[in-house]
Amino acid sequence: MEISALHQKLDVVTAVILGPEDDFSSLEQAVMDLKELFMEASRLNPEAQINKENLLLNTGVAIGPKWAGMCVDDVKRTKRFISGLDKAIQEVRSSKTKGPVHIMYTGTGPFATLVWPLLSKYTPEELQLVLLEVNTVSISSLKHLIKAFNAYDYIKEIYHCDASNFEYTSFNEDIDIVLIECLQHALMREPQVAITYNLLPQLRKDVILIPEEISLNVSLIDMDKKGEYEETGNEEYSDFLEEVDCVFRLDKQTVAGRSALNRQEVFNFDRREVVLEEDKLDRNDLLAITTDIKIFKDEQLHTYDSGLTAPLILADLNNAQKMKGVQTQYIVSNQPGIVSSIIR
Template sequence: MNLKKELQRITSVFFEDTKDYSKSFSALKKYKKLLLGISNETINNEEHRNNVLFENGIAIGTLWAANCLDDLVRTLKFIIGINIAIQEKIQQKDSLHILYAGTGPFASLILPFILKYADLNITYTLLEVNPLSFETLKSTIKKLGFETNNINFINQDATKYQFPKNFSPDIIISETMQRALDSEQQVSIFYNLMRQSDSDTIFIPEKITLAIGTGSSKVKKTDIQQKCYLKHNNVFEVSKKAMNSNDWLFEKTSNKLDFTKKHTVLKEEELSTASEIVVMTEITIYRNEKLIINESGLTIPKYIKDVSDNKKESLTIKSQYVIGSEPKLELKIV
């Protein structure tokens, strides 16, 4: 089998003008199967399940990173969003530099573009901290015959990586997150890479928003119980605009990134039909390409508190995003 031609055949479906989601999802499953076959790695081994721990979050194990492909809507929409960004940039410049931070074992969000835009002058820098994922990545790229495609490999922590002289990425991609921005290094990676970048550098995802919401169970006419969610207040945002606002504060003395505290008041009438308080995640990948509530594992609401027995008095939720060994949105309900 010509692996490169097979990869191109499978991934070409992602770029068709007419979106056929069933066809795209079928192609994504074939895409993962092909990559697993190419890598020839037994990533079910125990060592490939181990996360790498850092002072500002975790880098997930090789197996879990590979399984991100199973989140079909997430993968497809990220590929579509990245393509929109590349199309914009190639109208403006003769050459592009794309930095992909947190590639996992396959750099799965960028591989289709190495083939699609093989005739363009695009340099790819692949940055991965997990040593097992990094070795699998290099092996996969080599077996695909991509070594000559202007690809740089860097085995470093993206939260600490310093750009070399004259290094200026046009697009930075990093999907290193879980729902509610728990546990992983997404926020720290964004801050470190974007503060070194030019003002017109595109970061994908373009914006991540956390909001306090409520959920309620409703029985539809079909007698199927369905959770309905209502957003009440945005409490944290990751974006270029937010990074340059007073909500993000970097203290040089402590070398620490801090964020403002937010207060959300849920009034009696807002709680009257609510059964739970949740944190809701919404992701703007790029332009109009978005992941909305419950569309992906990244946007499943995070359960916080049962309020079904609440006496319907108002509640105040104090929230602040914190970075540490377990980054998260800290909440206190009073």
């Protein structure tokens, strides 16, 4: 496809993605069209074995290009991250007197999905990208994408690196927004936490972090109410989920508060004990870790909105023995995530 045709298609899908979310079928189609555009321009062959292989890092799993590309399919995730990034760009531009907005995008995958549609809205004089990706095949696909769209002028730098230990020394003071999207639900498996703790201290204090905040909560879920709410939309059943307590938070303030610690200490997160009232346990069906993601301002993902916010089930309360609460701790390792134990 010619460059002009690629840009025309990108213009169309971007307009829908940045538009209202009320027409979900149109939004879903736009996201499908965006993925089709990516597949053609990047030359990614999802069935090639090399594109299915994950990389095992010291701080988590870097998923293979096929799986990274499939993240586009999560419609609300794609829409809200792109919309949130767009709002962050607008905020920086409103206060910046000169020069482009500089974005560091970590974990681009093969498509740089969360920023690429915005190339149809901003010029290279308005937007510059520093791209970080650990997978060699993803970088190759990304370079095909850049060539197909003739987007070279947008690219300040591309680094093939593990962002959890990458030392950035080139344009630290230029970065206005750092976008890190290396995560799964409950911050499991992928190195989002390690990357955030590594990169943020290297950048300006006023840098915008996207997502702004990720919180993990011990929650109780009433499945009967959930079913009624999803079937009828009756607000009477909208309280099917109760967030009892936040047990882990990832945001700028938390990272800054631990910045004086050495690398071993910084990842020694506190154990959290949450007491659960007996009557609440009796009324609900599931004990879970739920995820809330504040991407930027009002662009957010809540429980069940996305694969990123699917609950991590800790116990089926209908079959479990009596309990008093749960103890949790977030662990950074080659298999990061929440570890938990039931308090009897």
